[in-house]
Amino acid sequence: MFRITALMLLGSILVRAENIAVVVGAKSPIEHLEREQIRAIFLKKQRFFNGRALKPINLAPSSPLRKAFEVKVLQMSTEHLERYWIREHYHGHRPPYRVESIPAMAEFVTKVPGAIGYLPEDKVTKKMKVLYWIVL
Amino acid sequence: MKRFIYLFLFFGTLLTLTHADEDGYHLGHGIKVGNIPLYAGGYFSFEYENVNDGKEEVKLDDFSLMLYGETERFDYMMELEANDIYSEVLRGPDKNESVNFRLHIERFYVDYKQEQYTLRAGKFNSFIGFWNRIPINVLRDTTSNPEIVQYLFPHFTSGVNVAYHPEGWDESVLNVMLQETKDLDAYVNEAVYNNMDINRHYGLGLEVTSGLSAYRFNAGTFRLRNGEVRYYAAAAFSYEESRFTLQGEAGIQFDEDGLTIPYMGYVQGTYSIADGHEAIARIESYEDRVRGKHDTFGVLGYTWRPIYPVALKGEYQMHRQDGDNRFLFSVSMMF
Numbered sequence: 338m339f340r341i342t343a344l345m346l347l348g349s350i351l352v353r354a355e356n357i358a359v360v361v362g363a364k365s366p367i368e369h370l371e372r373e374q375i376r377a378i379f380l381k382k383q384r385f386f387n388g389r390a391l392k393p394i395n396l397a398p399s400s401p402l403r404k405a406f407e408v409k410v411l412q413m414s415t416e417h418l419e420r421y422w423i424r425e426h427y428h429g430h431r432p433p434y435r436v437e438s439i440p441a442m443a444e445f446v447t448k449v450p451g452a453i454g455y456l457p458e459d460k461v462t463k464k465m466k467v468l469y470w471i472v473l
Numbered sequence: 474m475k476r477f478i479y480l481f482l483f484f485g486t487l488l489t490l491t492h493a494d495e496d497g498y499h500l501g502h503g504i505k506v507g508n509i510p511l512y513a514g515g516y517f518s519f520e521y522e523n524v525n526d527g528k529e530e531v532k533l534d535d536f537s538l539m540l541y542g543e544t545e546r547f548d549y550m551m552e553l554e555a556n557d558i559y560s561e562v563l564r565g566p567d568k569n570e571s572v573n574f575r576l577h578i579e580r581f582y583v584d585y586k587q588e589q590y591t592l593r594a595g596k597f598n599s600f601i602g603f604w605n606r607i608p609i610n611v612l613r614d615t616t617s618n619p620e621i622v623q624y625l626f627p628h629f630t631s632g633v634n635v636a637y638h639p640e641g642w643d644e645s646v647l648n649v650m651l652q653e654t655k656d657l658d659a660y661v662n663e664a665v666y667n668n669m670d671i672n673r674h675y676g677l678g679l680e681v682t683s684g685l686s687a688y689r690f691n692a693g694t695f696r697l698r699n700g701e702v703r704y705y706a707a708a709a710f711s712y713e714e715s716r717f718t719l720q721g722e723a724g725i726q727f728d729e730d731g732l733t734i735p736y737m738g739y740v741q742g743t744y745s746i747a748d749g750h751e752a753i754a755r756i757e758s759y760e761d762r763v764r765g766k767h768d769t770f771g772v773l774g775y776t777w778r779p780i781y782p783v784a785l786k787g788e789y790q791m792h793r794q795d796g797d798n799r800f801l802f803s804v805s806m807m808f
Binding site (some may be wrong): 384 | 502
């Protein structure tokens with residue numbers, strides 16, 4: 338019985354370690370977002386929350402974390418997103434600001450007001466607030 | 474014809490050069506200008522048309538340059554376009570060659586954004602239907618535009634638009650368009666370019682998105698510079714799955730004396746055969762009492778995009794009158 342409980346605990350920890358957190362700085366007034374809202378923010382269809390401008394942050398296109406985020410939250414393939422942003426280029430809109438590493442993402446989110454990003458669960462600190470969990 | 478070949482080679486070379494995957498630039502996404510929020514981009518297209526009644530024409534149809542940017546509260550866009558820079562009628566009674574490099578103001582506007590409102594001032598694509606919002610060759614589905622986009626309502630509005638995003642209505646927008654002046658381009662060019670020759674446009678639009686479906690409802694009135702006042706009403710729908718899109722738009726136009734366009738519309742299906750390969754089938758029907766024309770015709774098209782911002786498109790149109798049947802081919806690129 339002890340072994341089974343221990344394995345289940347270990348299993349849940351391993352699964353949890355791969356989860357992705359959608360995060361903002363700890364001082365952000367946002368407490369929780371639905372997946373559709375996060376999608377709208379990262380497609381720049383929603384630019385404000387309670388009057389404050391939002392700044393969605395992306396990792397590099399090759400990042401596995403970004404790919405998982407795009408599939409799970411945006412629910413769009415790479416090709417579909419490429420098409421979307423080329424069309425937005427015609428409308429005069431740019432994709433979210435891009436950072437090159439997970440530490441850079443963590444720093445940006447904690448230091449820039451309005452910034453919203455995503456991180457592996459083990460990179461979430463007390464300086465951040467988790468708005469949404471992406472369970473992989 | 475020689476000039477056309479030189480132009481084609483010039484832009485073909487440009488295409489190859491700009492496709493270089495350098496840091497900070499990807500074809501079709503524009504390029505940052507300096508260290509300010511300003512980006513540059515554009516598009517162009519070559520077209521070949523062969524009409525059954527004997528006309529055959531090649532042309533460099535569009536060449537456009539865009540400059541735009543975004544800040545926290547303001548967006549701005551300037552687009553200058555030259556149309557029919559080079560065209561040559563190879564066959565038919567109007568056989569000739571012409572070169573034209575007059576630049577026109579295609580779009581020129583500033584947006585001020587708040588949480589639920591966006592105020593736009595300047596010249597912009599009228600917020601009507603689906604096709605009119607992305608009307609350029611490289612991004613639209615076929616080389617030809619449906620008749621409804623060209624004859625039912627003003628393509629562009631020079632004035633203001635207030636977009637209201639109701640709280641809790643995901644991706645839904647209410648647009649109010651107001652124009653009480655001539656087209657912005659008409660202030661610098663004599664001939665009105667790519668738009669109805671109007672000096673008034675009041676329009677109302679509702680955009681609703683629900684899952685994979687989207688709907689657009691529009692109504693409005695415009696006044697031509699010759700004093701004629703017309704009214705229009707239009708509805709559009711779109712259903713989009715991963716490989717298949719069904720889209721349709723329909724409307725009517727009338728003036729104080731009665732219907733000027735009793736019906737005009739299209740239904741189109743687009744199927745993605747494989748990545749970059751799309752088959753398109755469209756049926757259009759209209760009666761236009763102003764031009765004295767009516768037709769019901771089919772369009773079969775095929776588009777190959779080696780990469781998304783480059784499109785090679787072929788289409789064949791089958792009209793009621795055999796003489797109007799035509800084949801169109803185009804190469805277009807966004808940079």
